[in-house]
Each structure stands twice: as C-alpha cells, then as structure tokens.
Amino acid sequence: MIARRWQATCYVWRMAASGFDRALGVALSFFCVVLGSGCARERSQPVYYGQPAPGGTAVGQPATAQPGVPAPVATVAPTVAVSANDPVIHHDIAFLRGRAQQVLNELVAALPAQQQSRVNGIPLVVDATPGEVNAFASCSGSSPAMAISDGLLQIQSQLARFRAYDELAGTNKVGEYIGVIARSARPKQPLPEVPAGFADPRIDFDARKVTRQYQVLDEQLAFVMGHELGHHYLGHLPCTALSPLNLAQLGAVLAGAVPAFNQPNEVAADMVGINNTLTLGSRRADYRLTEGGALLTMQFFSGLDQLTPNDILFGFERSHPPPQLRTPIIQQTAATWRATGGVGLPILGF
Numbered sequence: 001m002i003a004r005r006w007q008a009t010c011y012v013w014r015m016a017a018s019g020f021d022r023a024l025g026v027a028l029s030f031f032c033v034v035l036g037s038g039c040a041r042e043r044s045q046p047v048y049y050g051q052p053a054p055g056g057t058a059v060g061q062p063a064t065a066q067p068g069v070p071a072p073v074a075t076v077a078p079t080v081a082v083s084a085n086d087p088v089i090h091h092d093i094a095f096l097r098g099r100a101q102q103v104l105n106e107l108v109a110a111l112p113a114q115q116q117s118r119v120n121g122i123p124l125v126v127d128a129t130p131g132e133v134n135a136f137a138s139c140s141g142s143s144p145a146m147a148i149s150d151g152l153l154q155i156q157s158q159l160a161r162f163r164a165y166d167e168l169a170g171t172n173k174v175g176e177y178i179g180v181i182a183r184s185a186r187p188k189q190p191l192p193e194v195p196a197g198f199a200d201p202r203i204d205f206d207a208r209k210v211t212r213q214y215q216v217l218d219e220q221l222a223f224v225m226g227h228e229l230g231h232h233y234l235g236h237l238p239c240t241a242l243s244p245l246n247l248a249q250l251g252a253v254l255a256g257a258v259p260a261f262n263q264p265n266e267v268a269a270d271m272v273g274i275n276n277t278l279t280l281g282s283r284r285a286d287y288r289l290t291e292g293g294a295l296l297t298m299q300f301f302s303g304l305d306q307l308t309p310n311d312i313l314f315g316f317e318r319s320h321p322p323p324q325l326r327t328p329i330i331q332q333t334a335a336t337w338r339a340t341g342g343v344g345l346p347i348l349g350f
Contacts, residue, residue, distance in 0.1 A: 086210060091153070103280075104229075106222075110276070119229050119232045122229075124145075125147040127148070131185065133151040133155060133191075134149050135152055136228065144239040151191055158177055160213045161204070163212075164210070164216055174296070181300075181304065219291075222277040222280055223294035226277050227273030229273075229276060230271075230276070270326055270333070295327065295330060298323040
C-alpha cells in the first residue's frame, strides 16, 4: 500500500510540475524512479530519536519500539533539578524568537558559498498577530525577508515539549495537544493553553525530557527556516539578499506581500529544507539533527486536517501542499541525503 501511495504522489508531482517548470518536472520524475522502490521497505514500527527507546538504543539513533512496554509514570523521576521556568515548557516568546534567529544563522553558515551569498543577511521578521501560525519568505520591493509568527513558535515549542514527554513516558500527549488546538483555537485569538494537570511534572521537568525537547525544537526550526531560505536561494523570489528592509517595508511584508508560490516550488523548498536541516545537524557535535522535527510538524497539520476538516485554522495550510503529500517528500529526501553522503539531488544545488 505504501508503494501505491508513493506512485500516486509521484504522479501528482509530475503533473503539477509539468505546468510550471519542465526542469523541475524532470527532476521530480527522476526522484520518484530512483527512490520510489524504497517505500515498499519502509519500517512499520515507530522510530525513536534522541533518548533511548525501550531496549536501550543510543541517543540519536533509530530504534524499534517494544510493544506494550511504556515507561510507567510513577517510576520516572527527575535526574537533576530543572528550572520551573523552562522557556520551552512555558513557550517564552522572547527566548523562542532568539532561538529561531540562532538556528537561522547556523543554517546560513552551513550553506555552500554560492547559496550563502544569496541569503546572507536576510532579516527574520516576527509576526506577533494573535493566533497567526505561519512562516514565509517574501520581498518588499527589492528587499528580501523571512518571517515567522509567534503562534508558530508557540506551537513548535509545545510539540517539542510533548514529543519528548511521549518518548520518555510512552504517552500520546502530542495527539492530545493537537486535539486541544483543534477544538479551541480561534482565528485572531491567542492560542489555547493545555488544561491544568495535562502534564505530570515528574515527567515534564525530568532532565532527560528537557534535554530532548530542545533537540526536537531545533529540528522543527531548522526545517521551517531551511524551507524559507530555499525559496530565496532557489530563485523563487525576485529580490536579492543585498539590501535590508526599512521599518516601512516591514509593515508591507506582514500585511501580506507574499508571492503566490506554486506547488512545485513548495516541493523543492521542502526538499532543500530537509537537506539544510541534515547538513546543519552533521556539523553539530552534541546532537545531529534529523528529519524528526519536520515530520512532527506534518503530524500536527495532518491532525488538524482530520479534526477540523471544514475549517482551515492557519495560513500555513493555505500556502503549502497538504501534509499527506509533504510527509513522503521529507522521508525520501532524508533517505537520499544519507544515501549520497550528504550530497542530495542535483536540482537542489548540493
């Protein structure tokens, strides 16, 4: 069944690309032919990243879950003291904005010289509109910009928090959190908080879980920032990275001066977003970023689609392909990056 879905996805890509960019259509066809057969061998068991899964697999390595052996909540205790004001747990916006800028700087520094010259110095603009969940690349006149909303930063922090929680405790807090957002989020209103008692503090403040949530957060930020960088250095926008935005232009960016990217461009940006994430990860000494954060982001939007089929809550969904199509792109791009030793596909310029 996975192979049939992959074939259908490839057909959609080729048909979409043929109407916009012949070269991209050829590249996607090549991508499907070379990698499509790998879908039939895809794991059916969940993959753990970061902390050891049941069975003791090392940090950062995949592991097959042992069914029926979740860590009992009552037996998990903090290993060291962790601050009750942890900025991820409490989605401290000032911290999250700074973390996004830090990851963006690392991504740019890890790019090959040609791509780096096209994006070096692009400002990261923050959209503080209540309830807005989005990220985008844009131009205001000849000046480029990248933007991320406080709402998306908040959601990414909570997804990272609860993914780390689930890996340690064998729970499904990520799914429950998606349900909270789907039921209670309203356009242009602050995002809902989880109810009191939602998380056991013995798990939430466990040092192992806190360490892991920062890894997942960086994976999510790297994918989103890497995707938007890709729009710039793949030539999807007319502007360059040479002139900074002035204050008047910042307002124009946040007012909606966003190019209407076509679907093949979004596919290409997803592919470079994963390559950017994994390349950055390969340069880090402590933890090598994986595609796990990108897949977690897709899980979130896919869950929203299932729970709110008649109401698209966030602009992120309107401007990108559905997560059901983006997920296999992410998986196969990561597999190609590893199979080629970090080179990736020729179309991506790596």
